[in-house]
Amino acid sequence: MEKIISLSQEKLLQVNELILERMHSNIPLISQIAKYILSAGGKRLRPILALSSSKLLNYNNSSNQDIYLASAVELIHTATLLHDDVVDNSSKRRNKKTANEVWGNQITILVGDFLFSQAFELMVKTNSLDVLQTLSNASSKIAEGEINQLQCQSKPETTTEEYLEIITGKTAKLFSAACKSGALISTNNIDQIKALEIYGKELGVAYQLVDDALDYISETPKLGKSVGDDFKDGKVSLPIIISWNKGTKDEKNFWTRAISNLDQNENDFNKAKELINKYNGIMETYALAKSYSQKAVDALSIFESCEVKDGLIEVANFTTSRVN
Amino acid sequence: MEKIISLSQEKLLQVNELILERMHSNIPLISQIAKYILSAGGKRLRPILALSSSKLLNYNNSSNQDIYLASAVELIHTATLLHDDVVDNSSKRRNKKTANEVWGNQITILVGDFLFSQAFELMVKTNSLDVLQTLSNASSKIAEGEINQLQCQSKPETTTEEYLEIITGKTAKLFSAACKSGALISTNNIDQIKALEIYGKELGVAYQLVDDALDYISETPKLGKSVGDDFKDGKVSLPIIISWNKGTKDEKNFWTRAISNLDQNENDFNKAKELINKYNGIMETYALAKSYSQKAVDALSIFESCEVKDGLIEVANFTTSRVN
Numbered sequence: 001m002e003k004i005i006s007l008s009q010e011k012l013l014q015v016n017e018l019i020l021e022r023m024h025s026n027i028p029l030i031s032q033i034a035k036y037i038l039s040a041g042g043k044r045l046r047p048i049l050a051l052s053s054s055k056l057l058n059y060n061n062s063s064n065q066d067i068y069l070a071s072a073v074e075l076i077h078t079a080t081l082l083h084d085d086v087v088d089n090s091s092k093r094r095n096k097k098t099a100n101e102v103w104g105n106q107i108t109i110l111v112g113d114f115l116f117s118q119a120f121e122l123m124v125k126t127n128s129l130d131v132l133q134t135l136s137n138a139s140s141k142i143a144e145g146e147i148n149q150l151q152c153q154s155k156p157e158t159t160t161e162e163y164l165e166i167i168t169g170k171t172a173k174l175f176s177a178a179c180k181s182g183a184l185i186s187t188n189n190i191d192q193i194k195a196l197e198i199y200g201k202e203l204g205v206a207y208q209l210v211d212d213a214l215d216y217i218s219e220t221p222k223l224g225k226s227v228g229d230d231f232k233d234g235k236v237s238l239p240i241i242i243s244w245n246k247g248t249k250d251e252k253n254f255w256t257r258a259i260s261n262l263d264q265n266e267n268d269f270n271k272a273k274e275l276i277n278k279y280n281g282i283m284e285t286y287a288l289a290k291s292y293s294q295k296a297v298d299a300l301s302i303f304e305s306c307e308v309k310d311g312l313i314e315v316a317n318f319t320t321s322r323v324n
Numbered sequence: 325m326e327k328i329i330s331l332s333q334e335k336l337l338q339v340n341e342l343i344l345e346r347m348h349s350n351i352p353l354i355s356q357i358a359k360y361i362l363s364a365g366g367k368r369l370r371p372i373l374a375l376s377s378s379k380l381l382n383y384n385n386s387s388n389q390d391i392y393l394a395s396a397v398e399l400i401h402t403a404t405l406l407h408d409d410v411v412d413n414s415s416k417r418r419n420k421k422t423a424n425e426v427w428g429n430q431i432t433i434l435v436g437d438f439l440f441s442q443a444f445e446l447m448v449k450t451n452s453l454d455v456l457q458t459l460s461n462a463s464s465k466i467a468e469g470e471i472n473q474l475q476c477q478s479k480p481e482t483t484t485e486e487y488l489e490i491i492t493g494k495t496a497k498l499f500s501a502a503c504k505s506g507a508l509i510s511t512n513n514i515d516q517i518k519a520l521e522i523y524g525k526e527l528g529v530a531y532q533l534v535d536d537a538l539d540y541i542s543e544t545p546k547l548g549k550s551v552g553d554d555f556k557d558g559k560v561s562l563p564i565i566i567s568w569n570k571g572t573k574d575e576k577n578f579w580t581r582a583i584s585n586l587d588q589n590e591n592d593f594n595k596a597k598e599l600i601n602k603y604n605g606i607m608e609t610y611a612l613a614k615s616y617s618q619k620a621v622d623a624l625s626i627f628e629s630c631e632v633k634d635g636l637i638e639v640a641n642f643t644t645s646r647v648n
Contacts, residue, residue: 086433139437
């Protein structure tokens with residue numbers, strides 16, 4: 001990721017500054033919570049994608065649409081994280097207590113709404129109705145994806161297609177919208193806009209596939225949230241779907257008990273990892289992620305070689321090789 | 325309210341149709357919940373204000389910006405109601421079980437996010453960056469108002485000024501934004517836009533003052549939510565502030581026990597109503613509301629007399645005379 005980060009470094013600092021500025025509120029608690037979450041780190045992947053997409057197309061306008069756009073994208077993402085953590089009752093993210101753990105669900109829901117509204121205020125500042133249309137549609141799709149996921153929770157019989165639809169909604173749509181919007185402020189060339197939209201979408205699917213696999217292989221301090229959380233919540237991801245589909249009757253009974261009934265004992269997570277390994281659940285997930293990230297790279301073929309393009313390819317490769 | 329309703333009737337039907345159309349989702353549960361809430365009735369006051377404001381200024385454009393705007397405003401309102409009911413743990417609204425009571429908090433939070441995103445998609449269809457700026461700012465203010473309210477919960481020593489700031493944020497800003505946006509799509513006349521913005525704001529404060537007073541005087545079947553909910557939650561509104569300020573030491577001890585400590589027994593709500601009456605808490609609240617609704621009416625003085633103006637004046641009068 002170094003190349004793409006160094007290429008966006010300067011703009012990214014402006015994004016961080018703008019976000020912190022927007023978090024100012026007459027209500028000190030809002031600023032406090034917002035700063036707490038936003039300073040927790042995070043890769044800033046979505047704003048980087050928005051900035052890099054516009055940079056690839058030589059965005060060169062003094063009105064700073066790219067900064068507004070990238071900040072809006074990060075705030076949408078942060079708002080959904082806040083609500084996700086309430087919905088999942090999560091206690092830890094990025095090695096810190098979640099906002100709901102520190103301040104409770106009520107405030108966290110409302111601060112999420114505040115961040116979401118601030119995101120829209122920033123989007124308006126791009127002065128682009130196309131960007132607004134793209135990002136508001138992505139927001140709807142995120143909510144649909146999250147609801148879809150909640151409905152598939154505790155259902156190990158979820159199909160791969162259903163799962164891919166979920167992660168497309170909850171993750172890939174915003175990646176895609178970030179890239180497309182970066183293009184929209186930079187060019188009228190429909191092919192280029194479409195290419196970046198596809199790049200973002202395929203990359204997003206690859207990213208979430210790996211993210212979900214990591215819940216079964218990573219170590220807590222690296223991942224920054226509690227490993228095994230998905231399993232504990234009965235959240236169904238591809239490694240489980242693979243193991244379920246290939247599983248014996250006894251193994252299916254295990255998944256039904258642990259995932260459908262959430263009747264788990266302390267050895268069950270290890271048992272789950274064993275079954276996932278038995279059927280190559282992690283390897284297959286990474287392989288599928290690799291095929292998506294390759295599609296992302298392929299979508300960039302219409303662009304001439306340059307540093308930014310190399311950076312975007314690097315992001316795609318990084319996404320499917322990371323192990324924490 | 326009959327005049328204003330009959331004047332907006334036709335457009336209001338289009339708003340209802342558009343909203344239901346937007347609630348269509350590949351995920352049946354979303355459509356189901358959205359229809360459940362939206363069919364629960366409600367006065368549709370905010371879309372009526374948006375439609376009436378544009379009608380007052382002879383909005384006459386085939387692109388249906390007024391319909392998109394009015395629908396967006398109602399969806400923002402509905403999204404905030406969903407989140408409010410989760411935050412307040414409410415079980416009843418408009419004589420029906422709340423969504424969180426029927427489907428749980430998790431789904432309700434996410435459906436709220438979905439409605440909010442849909443509201444923004446509809447706003448984009450107005451093709452007006454001014455409208456988008458106005459409504460996204462109002463959304464931020466609503467969230468701030470709600471957070472502010474949560475922080476003042478259980479604090480009977482909240483000042484009248486603090487309370488007015490809360491209700492301005494959580495209610496009046498959206499009333500104001502609805503009216504202002506109706507003007508923005510109809511005219512460039514700054515004075516007229518400003519007049520409707522002020523009308524909406526003053527009306528909104530009046531409306532919420534009365535709404536809060538009703539929690540101490542209305543009967544359940546009429547109000548459609550459980551009377552006394554604010555008291556049970558330790559929510560501080562003007563009737564309490566008045567009684568607290570004028571109260572004896574013993575009475576202040578009562579408020580501290582019931583509101584600050586939420587240590588309540590079954591007679592306490594009647595006791596609270598007694599103390600509120602002792603200090604004319606309801607009468608004073610209505611009187612203050614009346615002064616705000618008068619300011620709303622005054623703001624309309626720049627417009628020539630017409631049916632729509634009469635209707636808007638009627639709304640202001642209705643707002644401060646309703647007893648359920």
